[in-house]
Amino acid sequence: MRIGIDVGGTNTDAVLLDGSTVLAATKASTSRDVTTGIVQALDALRAQRAFQPGELTAVMIGTTHFINALVQARDLAPTAALRLGLPATASLPPMVDWPRRLVGAVSGRAYLAHGGHEFDGRHIAELNEAELRAHAADMAAHGVRSVAISSVFSPVSNEFELRAAEVLAAELGPDVALSLSHEIGRIGLLERENATIVNAALRELAAHIVDGLIRSLADYGITAPLYLSQNDGTLMDVEYARRYPVATFASGPTNSMRGAALLSGLGTCAVVDVGGTTSDVGVLSGGFPREATTEVSIAGIRTNFRMPDVVSIGIGGGSLVRETADGPTVGPDSVGYRLTEEALVFGGSTLTATDLAVAAGRADIGDPVAVARLDPTLVKAALDRIAVDVADIVERMRTSADPLPVVAVGGGSVLLPDDLPGAGGVHRPDHFAVANAIGAAIAQVGGEVDRVYAIGSGRREAVVDEARQEAVDRAIAAGADPAGVRIVDFDEVPVPYLPGNATRIRCKAVGDLQLPA
Amino acid sequence: MSWKLGLDQLTDLARGAALLGTGGGGDPLIGRLLVEQAIREHGPVTVLDPEELDDDAFVIPTAMMGAPTVMVEKIPSGAEPVAALRALEAHLGRSADATMPIECGGINSMIPLFVAARTGLPVVDADGMGRAFPELQMETFSVYGVPGTPMAIAGENGESVIIDTGGDNKRMEWISRGVTVRLGGSSLIAEYAMTGADVKRTAIPRTLSLALAVGRAIRQGRENHTDPVAVLRETLAGTIYTHLRVLFSGKVTDVERRTVEGFTRGRARFTGHDGHSTLELRFQNEHLVAVVDGDVVCIVPDLICVLEGDTAEPITTEGLRYGQRVTVVGISTPDLMRTPEALDVFGPSCFGLDHPFVPVERLVPEAP
Numbered sequence: 001m002r003i004g005i006d007v008g009g010t011n012t013d014a015v016l017l018d019g020s021t022v023l024a025a026t027k028a029s030t031s032r033d034v035t036t037g038i039v040q041a042l043d044a045l046r047a048q049r050a051f052q053p054g055e056l057t058a059v060m061i062g063t064t065h066f067i068n069a070l071v072q073a074r075d076l077a078p079t080a081a082l083r084l085g086l087p088a089t090a091s092l093p094p095m096v097d098w099p100r101r102l103v104g105a106v107s108g109r110a111y112l113a114h115g116g117h118e119f120d121g122r123h124i125a126e127l128n129e130a131e132l133r134a135h136a137a138d139m140a141a142h143g144v145r146s147v148a149i150s151s152v153f154s155p156v157s158n159e160f161e162l163r164a165a166e167v168l169a170a171e172l173g174p175d176v177a178l179s180l181s182h183e184i185g186r187i188g189l190l191e192r193e194n195a196t197i198v199n200a201a202l203r204e205l206a207a208h209i210v211d212g213l214i215r216s217l218a219d220y221g222i223t224a225p226l227y228l229s230q231n232d233g234t235l236m237d238v239e240y241a242r243r244y245p246v247a248t249f250a251s252g253p254t255n256s257m258r259g260a261a262l263l264s265g266l267g268t269c270a271v272v273d274v275g276g277t278t279s280d281v282g283v284l285s286g287g288f289p290r291e292a293t294t295e296v297s298i299a300g301i302r303t304n305f306r307m308p309d310v311v312s313i314g315i316g317g318g319s320l321v322r323e324t325a326d327g328p329t330v331g332p333d334s335v336g337y338r339l340t341e342e343a344l345v346f347g348g349s350t351l352t353a354t355d356l357a358v359a360a361g362r363a364d365i366g367d368p369v370a371v372a373r374l375d376p377t378l379v380k381a382a383l384d385r386i387a388v389d390v391a392d393i394v395e396r397m398r399t400s401a402d403p404l405p406v407v408a409v410g411g412g413s414v415l416l417p418d419d420l421p422g423a424g425g426v427h428r429p430d431h432f433a434v435a436n437a438i439g440a441a442i443a444q445v446g447g448e449v450d451r452v453y454a455i456g457s458g459r460r461e462a463v464v465d466e467a468r469q470e471a472v473d474r475a476i477a478a479g480a481d482p483a484g485v486r487i488v489d490f491d492e493v494p495v496p497y498l499p500g501n502a503t504r505i506r507c508k509a510v511g512d513l514q515l516p517a
Numbered sequence: 518m519s520w521k522l523g524l525d526q527l528t529d530l531a532r533g534a535a536l537l538g539t540g541g542g543g544d545p546l547i548g549r550l551l552v553e554q555a556i557r558e559h560g561p562v563t564v565l566d567p568e569e570l571d572d573d574a575f576v577i578p579t580a581m582m583g584a585p586t587v588m589v590e591k592i593p594s595g596a597e598p599v600a601a602l603r604a605l606e607a608h609l610g611r612s613a614d615a616t617m618p619i620e621c622g623g624i625n626s627m628i629p630l631f632v633a634a635r636t637g638l639p640v641v642d643a644d645g646m647g648r649a650f651p652e653l654q655m656e657t658f659s660v661y662g663v664p665g666t667p668m669a670i671a672g673e674n675g676e677s678v679i680i681d682t683g684g685d686n687k688r689m690e691w692i693s694r695g696v697t698v699r700l701g702g703s704s705l706i707a708e709y710a711m712t713g714a715d716v717k718r719t720a721i722p723r724t725l726s727l728a729l730a731v732g733r734a735i736r737q738g739r740e741n742h743t744d745p746v747a748v749l750r751e752t753l754a755g756t757i758y759t760h761l762r763v764l765f766s767g768k769v770t771d772v773e774r775r776t777v778e779g780f781t782r783g784r785a786r787f788t789g790h791d792g793h794s795t796l797e798l799r800f801q802n803e804h805l806v807a808v809v810d811g812d813v814v815c816i817v818p819d820l821i822c823v824l825e826g827d828t829a830e831p832i833t834t835e836g837l838r839y840g841q842r843v844t845v846v847g848i849s850t851p852d853l854m855r856t857p858e859a860l861d862v863f864g865p866s867c868f869g870l871d872h873p874f875v876p877v878e879r880l881v882p883e884a885p
Contacts, residue, residue, distance in 0.1 A: 085591070085592075086594075087594045087673045087674055087675070088591050088592060088593065088594050088673040089591065089592040089593075089594065090594045090595055090596075091551055091554060091592060091593050091594060091595030092547070092550050092551065092554060092592050092595075096550065096554060097550055116591070118591070118701040118702065119584075119586075119587055119590070119591075119701065119702050120702075122701070124591065124673070124701070152590055152591050152592075153590050153591065187586070187589070187590055188589045188590065189589065189590045189591075189592060190547075190550075190589075190592075283840075290840060396826070396827075396842055398768075452586075492774075502584075502702075504586065
């Protein structure tokens with residue numbers, strides 16, 4: 001048995017799973033300290049289905065806590081960014097493109113030092129340890145508690161980041177956390193460095209939260225290993241989460257989509273997650289969310305995280321319904337969390353999308369008598385409007401002429417009809433309201449390679465095999481069952497104007513987590 | 518009239534430059550950040566209309582050469598482009614009165630602005646490609662008799678190299694490419710030094726203004742919830758890039774890329790929203806030819822631009838991914854780029870294409 005928990009900004013959802021069977025599911029309010037809400041969720045699960053802590057093989061948690069901390073600029077540690085690349089890169093020092101407010105929130109200090117590599121592994125300049133020690137002394141003098149280290153082309157060679165980390169660790173001692181960019185991001189210095197600095201700023205909070213999670217599970221008598229879910233739908237163990245909190249940033253929508261895949265039994269489908277204010281539409285391909293191809297900016301900071309490609313529209317359970325000369329409109333404004341006070345079915349005076357669903361007999365929420373006198377023509381026209389708008393987004397997310405099945409999850413999915421215009425039948429699996437917690441519980445572990453290779457004549461296959469093997473090895477090192485590791489993503493982009501057929505290869509391997517029998 | 522370019526215009530300019538990059542030219546982002554920093558430190562840049570240049574004014578264009586993929590990782594020190602300019606001035610024994618882009622598409626729209634901000638020189642509102650091209654001899658400067666050399670190349674260690682191949686601009690390209698590889702795959706250059714009279718005779722005029730107008734049109738179309746492509750069409754109608762044609766709307770179904778002789782060559786295939794019609798784009802760093810259901814609908818040097826379906830944000834060939842929803846447009850180039858001499862330097866045959874050049878407004882006669 002395993003437990004999946006999704007700690008969102010509003011709700012903490014939890015499920016108890018045996019294999020892929022849902023034994024218990026619950027939705028509770030998120031507590032300020034995170035851990036109280038988790039204990040309440042565990043109590044609620046146990047009330048539904050008694051279990052012994054010893055029966056659990058793993059606990060998986062997905063959380064938006066760290067991305068919310070960045071967006072709200074709270075609980076961030078005083079952070080320094082050290083970049084190795086001089087004499088190159090001096091024109092754009094670290095954090096140059098950050099919102100000033102966030103630079104202030106992390107007490108950000110930028111340092112440049114000699115080092116860095118060329119694309120082919122040559123050194124731009126040698127590392128200068130005296131220079132690094134001087135920077136370390138300045139960091140200590142300014143109360144820096146966490147350091148992000150980036151080096152030019154570190155995805156090609158991590159040599160300088162590792163050596164600089166040794167020097168800094170010796171100077172600053174064990175209490176200052178070090179985050180290395182080659183472990184966090186891909187090629188693209190500023191984006192990788194940004195992600196590393198954000199990670200560094202979250203390290204203290206991560207230690208605090210992870211300690212709290214471990215303690216609350218231990219208090220509950222749970223000794224099973226604890227994992228956190230990452231952006232790409234794979235898992236990390238708590239020690240990794242302590243060091244790489246930034247890797248949780250996009251886990252919310254990813255878990256919701258992966259959960260939908262399990263519940264519906266569909267690996268390739270569109271997932272419509274209907275919440276209170278918006279509907280988020282994403283596409284699963286082979287069980288994993290399709291990734292966005294545009295740069296992702298979080299709280300005004302550019303990064304190159306892999307994020308799911310999700311399109312949102314302002315239609316949810318709390319959306320306001322209005323009558324106009326051209327027919328009814330739905331959303332984009334919503335009563336949000338005040339649904340249980342303002343909707344007609346809850347005795348309020350606002351016509352919401354939820355009232356339509358109840359009036360049409362699609363949902364049993366609140367008091368159906370309150371909507372009995374709604375004009376059936378209006379109800380039908382407004383629900384048709386919702387169906388057409390959602391179907392339009394699904395249609396735009398399609399990548400081929402083949403039919404794409406649609407899976408509806410989230411509390412607001414009662415708004416959708418059984419058939420979407422042009423898209424066919426809507427799958428509405430059991431437990432659709434807690435799909436995200438289920439997604440956390442079934443996450444896999446992965447390994448990734450992203451590097452520029454010089455591919456000599458006739459060497460392409462050998463190089464491709466090497467990259468694939470390294471991704472597989474990394475997945476196994478992260479805890480994947482070697483029997484089932486497979487490559488889920490492979491991308492090869494030649495680098496123009498360089499000799500030796502320089503090619504950037506990105507490769508990702510994933511497998512099921514190897515759990516004790 | 519000369520005008521000032523400030524921080525608030527750079528995002529629109531970068532978007533427009535990405536469009537004029539016609540799939541290549543490198544992501545203008547690093548260039549934009551460089552210019553932003555320089556303008557913050559030194560103040561706005563003065564942009565000169567080419568007609569304002571004295572005939573005997575001395576103009577030295579500046580640019581980046583090499584792999585944009587390297588530039589996003591090994592960012593310049595910042596001293597290189599000015600160092601290249603100074604090295605060429607020293608070699609020629611004459612100071613520049615202004616700098617100028619050699620290429621208005623992609624990152625090279627930004628490098629001269631960075632030089633201008635740092636040196637206080639004005640930048641001329643013109644360029645030599647009218648878009649982006651992969652090689653240094655593919656310039657209207659070159660077509661109409663301006664020698665590219667002597668040229669100067671600078672690296673981040675303070676080193677500089679002068680190359681002089683007389684009037685042979687193809688050989689300049691070949692030798693400087695080799696030096697750039699030794700410098701780590703990207704370098705900063707000053708070349709095609711010329712007089713104001715030569716600028717007026719050989720350059721594509723007002724392409725900085727054009728990039729700014731194009732970037733602004735796309736943004737405003739989006740902000741006003743009108744079709745950005747329609748706003749773009751209206752904007753171009755009043756310029757020497759008069760005609761815009763929507764070539765195709767659909768989704769990316771296949772992208773094939775390979776490195777041949779230092780270029781990214783390949784093709785991308787798209788399927789229409791109806792599920793039947795197809796578009797094939799061939800590219801060598803930049804888009805070369807668009808073929809819809811077997812018919813050529815736009816061909817180099819006319820511009821072929823892939824725009825994100827909803828936002829009309831330009832997408833480069835490197836950014837093309839399976840499943841993207843796009844609108845592909847063709848844009849006519851100015852007459853100066855369509856003469857027989859120009860087509861000999863950057864027409865279809867220079868990229869190994871058999872199809873002759875036919876203007877996009879004739880290939881797709883009616884604005885759809």
